[in-house]
Amino acid sequence: MNNPTVRVLYIDDEENNLQAFRASFRRQYEIYTAISAAEGLKILQNIDIHVILADQKMPNTTGVEFFKSIVDTIPDPIRILLTGYTDIEALADAINHGDIYRYITKPWNDLELHNSIKNAYDAYKAKIDLRNKITELEKTNDELNRFIYSISHELRAPLVSVIGIINLVKMEGLYDSSGEYWGLIETCSNKLDYYIQKTLQYYKNTKDIPDHSEIDFNKLVGELVDLHGFSDKETSFNVNINQTTKFVGDAFRIEVILSNLISNAIKYQKTNELNKTVNIEIDVNDFEARVNINDNGLGILKEHLEKIFMQFFKSKMHHGSGLGLFIVKEALTKINGTINVSSNIEDGTTFKITIPNAK
Numbered sequence: 001m002n003n004p005t006v007r008v009l010y011i012d013d014e015e016n017n018l019q020a021f022r023a024s025f026r027r028q029y030e031i032y033t034a035i036s037a038a039e040g041l042k043i044l045q046n047i048d049i050h051v052i053l054a055d056q057k058m059p060n061t062t063g064v065e066f067f068k069s070i071v072d073t074i075p076d077p078i079r080i081l082l083t084g085y086t087d088i089e090a091l092a093d094a095i096n097h098g099d100i101y102r103y104i105t106k107p108w109n110d111l112e113l114h115n116s117i118k119n120a121y122d123a124y125k126a127k128i129d130l131r132n133k134i135t136e137l138e139k140t141n142d143e144l145n146r147f148i149y150s151i152s153h154e155l156r157a158p159l160v161s162v163i164g165i166i167n168l169v170k171m172e173g174l175y176d177s178s179g180e181y182w183g184l185i186e187t188c189s190n191k192l193d194y195y196i197q198k199t200l201q202y203y204k205n206t207k208d209i210p211d212h213s214e215i216d217f218n219k220l221v222g223e224l225v226d227l228h229g230f231s232d233k234e235t236s237f238n239v240n241i242n243q244t245t246k247f248v249g250d251a252f253r254i255e256v257i258l259s260n261l262i263s264n265a266i267k268y269q270k271t272n273e274l275n276k277t278v279n280i281e282i283d284v285n286d287f288e289a290r291v292n293i294n295d296n297g298l299g300i301l302k303e304h305l306e307k308i309f310m311q312f313f314k315s316k317m318h319h320g321s322g323l324g325l326f327i328v329k330e331a332l333t334k335i336n337g338t339i340n341v342s343s344n345i346e347d348g349t350t351f352k353i354t355i356p357n358a359k
Contacts, residue, residue, distance in 0.1 A: 011040040078120035265295035
């Protein structure tokens with residue numbers, strides 16, 4: 001394979017230095033030289049230069065000043081400063097404000113300068129590759145946003161219509177008129193709606209930056225109990241919330257966390273349990289909110305306790321997407337919260353979480 005063409009611009013007010021540089025490196029690089037900063041700028045405006053070398057001590061402008069002047073307008077080329085004297089202040093200024101990759105003392109050593117140019121070109125390629133990858137990621141992200149929008153609107157809208165039609169069928173007393181067909185349609189529709197909602201929760205949880213809103217746990221839990229309790233009238237709720245101080249946190253993620261835990265506590269009740277119960281206790285102080293959600297449901301096998309927060313993990317005893325608890329754990333991580341679980345088959349499951357108070 002042919003080596004890539006590396007275009008190097010060398011700016012120096014001494015013609016002898018320019019000639020020596022051309023003589024030493026003309027075989028390795030595509031060389032451009034300029035006797036002044038103004039001439040060097042003209043070359044940069046017309047040719048895609050990879051590496052710029054500039055002498056520090058020039059009559060009208062120093063190498064540092066020249067590099068400063070092109071930081072914003074021509075940011076890509078990698079800059080190397082050549083200096084015949086050691087001026088620590090000038091070098092520090094160059095590094096801080098001129099985006100200098102390296103400085104080399106004059107007279108230069110050919111091998112040292114060659115290695116510096118080679119390394120500078122590698123840095124140039126890395127910079128361009130990174131920019132291209134960022135552009136690709138932004139494009140992919142835009143496409144993903146459009147896809148998620150399609151899921152949340154174009155796909156869910158007709159699904160909600162189907163669920164609405166099923167409810168009308170129930171209201172008109174026709175639900176059992178066609179055997180099990182309406183029930184099968186309802187089950188499939190609810191399952192699809194559930195998966196769509198979990199997908200949207202997962203996506204939004206990974207994308208959104210945590211916000212800071214005032215949280216009223218009495219109001220929030222009351223709304224969630226009404227929402228999830230509507231689908232299961234047999235489950236009773238014991239809610240005890242102690243909030244006498246202001247709590248500030250991420251409203252979206254806290255709602256997702258509590259919603260998933262309350263939903264699971266209802267969903268995984270024992271079918272033969274006569275007293276299906278979910279206990280919710282929340283204690284809020286100036287530093288954190290401590291939440292306990294307990295149920296007397298199916299429970300979780302001991303060997304599964306360490307796996308339940310893994311993505312798509314499902315045990316034989318539990319149906320679902322395998323996303324709910326994974327989303328809970330991810331949401332808590334985003335807001336620096338913690339979660340612990342204890343469970344057994346006889347007594348049910350208890351989740352204990354802490355959420356920092358960001359007030």
